[in-house]
Amino acid sequence: MTYCAAIRLKDGMVFASDTRTNAGVDHISTFKKLYQYGIEGERFIVLQTAGSLATSQAVFTKLQNDIDQRTESNLNTVLTLFDAAQMVGECMRSIMNHAKAVANADIDGSFTSSFMLGGQIKGQPPELYMIYPEGNCIRATEDTPFFQLGESKYGKPILDRAVTYNTDVNHAARALMLSFDSTIHSNLSVGMPLDFVLYRNDSLTLPEGRRIDEHDEYFNTIRHQWSEVLRQTLIELPKCPDGYWK
């Protein structure tokens, strides 16, 4: 499985993906699921994926090849992020449909992938899209500032509590770190290292991003502190009144 999340805030964006893939518990590997595209000063795009690794890798490869070969329409030339999201959706459907034809299969089944695409193009607002396996997409809004892909439930409560559109970028990044920490604790199929990218709106830079592994000092500091406060808070919660449990 996989866990990816992305948040679109008033002042910036945060993207995070784990790197574990598994086909049964015997085949656990590390694969990057977060890729960056763009042109310094002009556009910044992050693409994240969950689902069939074969489909996802084929999509990433096709998109990169189109950029390298300067195909007329590619992620570095599309006019809007909506067009970019449409391009990813169409590319994915074409790869999935081809895989289905090769396998002579009727249903999408094991060829299914999902994507999230976020970023900013010069002169336009930052945007974040969730691209469904069907190829269509939805955009994050101020009411719904984050999207998740894959093994998303374990880490959703903390984002629900901590993140709104007006949340500070670094604060949201910390909440996202803890969201990943909770997921890794509870689910074997999501694992380190984690790829994180922070973007400041209108900077139009291409941040290098940070790969967080189990030796990352800051990540370990906040996960341990969080864990300790949770443990301590649970102990200190008021005892139940006499007769509460009948």
Added chain:
Amino acid sequence: MTYCAAIRLKDGMVFASDTRTNAGVDHISTFKKLYQYGIEGERFIVLQTAGSLATSQAVFTKLQNDIDQRTESNLNTVLTLFDAAQMVGECMRSIMNHAKAVANADIDGSFTSSFMLGGQIKGQPPELYMIYPEGNCIRATEDTPFFQLGESKYGKPILDRAVTYNTDVNHAARALMLSFDSTIHSNLSVGMPLDFVLYRNDSLTLPEGRRIDEHDEYFNTIRHQWSEVLRQTLIELPKCPDGYWK
């Protein structure tokens, strides 16, 4: 959907189920999904369910009818809790197989239910079983002291962090309350009121249990305090060092 959880501890057991059922968002109702059986001083049994309400209700009805009609083998006469779990599994399979035959359906599909059964019979240790839709079951151990049914992922991280076999019964009950609170926050298909039952090992009493609704003062105190500490802790976590986000 549904969320049920049960914990078997050194000193007692805690059982909790929500009461929301839904068939699409138009059909949301309140149904009890936690039932108690037993004989004061001799045996105490709790049965919880998730899945098809038709199957689950049929199982509850059959088990209760067998008790009322003093059928030779019923939950009040079985020799062990393992036998009780087997009885529930067989009863459920027979009801599911009948429903499949009536519908002329090949797969279990929408007839599927799962159960958890826990309690104690005099002279025997307390036990907790998870009964799969196939009718077979597994038992909770000291290594794995809790089971969950239904919409279980949102509320699993806090149980993973807070509950071991040696955890105090009231402490575990509070962790379970917060596990339900997180789930209700993040998922519309799980809702109040909640049915909680606390059992002290070897007491062989039949606790009345507590139905927790949105006006429950103690529940609201701890959920608000928890929420506030989480919020405050996130704010107070150390800021990331300069240059951390490249």
